[in-house]
Amino acid sequence: MDEEGIDVGILSQDDWSLDRRGQAAQARHREKVREAIRNNLPNLISDQGFILSDGKRTVRIPVQSLDEPHFVYDQGKQSRVGQGEGRTGQSIGSAQDAQAGNAPGAGGAGQQPGERMIESEVSLDEVEEVLFAGLELPNLEDKRTFEQQAEASDFSDIRPKGMLGNLDRRHTLLEALRRSRKQGKEVSIQTDDLRYKTWEDSPRPDVAAVVIAMMDVSGSMGMTEKYMSRTFFYWLERFLKSKYEHVNFRYLVHHVVAYETGKEEFYTTRESGGTVCSSVFQAALDLIRKDYPPQAWNIYPVYVGDGDNLVSDNERARALLENLCEASSLVGYMEVNLMHRPASLISVLGGISPFHFRAAAVSERKQVLEALQTFFRPEAIS
Structure with a gap:
């Protein structure tokens, strides 16, 4: 009781850490x-099952298992540091034995235990x-259009009625303490x-x-090149x-001529014929x-092709690409070059301002991540 003779509730704090071992193990497993x-990301993003799925597919990857601390029996009474008979300088094992079997299918039959996966x-x-x-649109400026308004939900008030999922524990406890003290209970x-958190939906410019x-969908683009291009996009x-919230997408394909397509056609179009890259750069402009x-717009043209181009078109293609850079926040150029051969187009693109132009060359699927x-x-x- 306090000086006024009123019973005051006492809150005690106990150590509940032992009761959270399951949660801690679950968190450690999620991190694993x-x-x-992260270790398998280059291969995962080129997994055809993901790309052809509706987003519900899963894949299986090896994860190091987590063992709870426990006592184990001595393994074969092998010599160990500080145990049993021995003398200075006596070998207690070899690095070769410890490394045996580290690589799947490598080496012969070893005698050391391996990691459990x-x-x-x-x-x-x-x-x-x-x-x-860590990925973002580079050089993004605060350009807004009248039509684009993103709905933003802000938890801005506390009220006595609401959904249980929005229960505010802190304000609930404070209210209980206030009432109990006033009633002397x-x-x-x-x-x-x-007490519940409540929100207001307010339009926010986006x-x-x-x-x-x-x-590039021309005849020089083989099945692998087209697959890697579609994987990237x-x-x-x-x-x-x-x-x-609001990013517009427009799809252009080209061989000798360029034309706009819908999303589905963009990912499935196969063409033949030659390659004139300036046609698609002009279409983008x-x-x-x-x-x-x-x-009024942040503009990001992104081109993917195999680097082949009609030689007589190279200078015009470069000039149009420079015009694209001047009108855009950033222009991206990805060259799919499986054989590491000299490409016609990339040879004339040197010297374009890196502030508005970024290029990447890939020769295998896992480099799409890079x-x-x-x-x-x-x-x-800059």
Whole structure:
């Protein structure tokens, strides 16, 4: 009781850490899964099952198992440091024995125990969480259009009625303490003490951005080149849609001539014929002049091809690409060159301002990750 003779509730604090071992182990396992995803990311993003799925598919990756601390029996009474009979300088094992079997299928039959691995299923969402961490649209400016308003939910008030999922524990406890002290009773939480967070939906201007996806579909693009191109654009699109409320996408393909397609046709079109890259750069400029004034839009043209181009078209292609850079926040160029052969187009692109132009060359599927990280690292290059 206090000086006024009123019973005051006493809150005690106990150590509940031992009761949270399951939660701690679960958190450690999730971190192990994230680490395994990071280590396998170049191969995961080129997994055909992900790209052809509706986002519900999972893949299995090896994850190091977690063992709770426990006592174990001596393993064969082998000589160990500080145990049993021995003399100075006596060998207690060899590095070769310890390393035996580290690589799957490598070496002969060893006698040392190996790491215990389990296969864990990971979803597309888990892969995206790791893949998209640290990626942003570069050179993004605060350009807004009247039509684009993102709805923002702000938890701005505390009220006595609401959904249980929005229960505010701190304000509920304070209300229970206040009432109990006023009534001179022990502290207890009653229904009238419950307090809930409430939110208001307010329109918030959203940054206006458009991605102009350009892809070479000419006869020089083989099945592997086209697959890697579509893999790149697939993850590019998922990244931008997951991080930004309103990003427009326009799709252009070309061989000798360029034309606009819908999303589905963009990912499935197969053509033959020669390659004139200037046609698609001109089509992108026409699209910008018609629908996307640079003063109102952040513009990101991204081109993917195998680097082949009609030699007589190279200078015109470079000039149009420079015009694209002047009108855009950033222009991306990815060259799929499986054989590391000299490419016609890349040879004339040197010297373009790196502030508005980033290029990446890939020769195998797992390098698609490096291209994404090159184009969407947040810092601008001056």
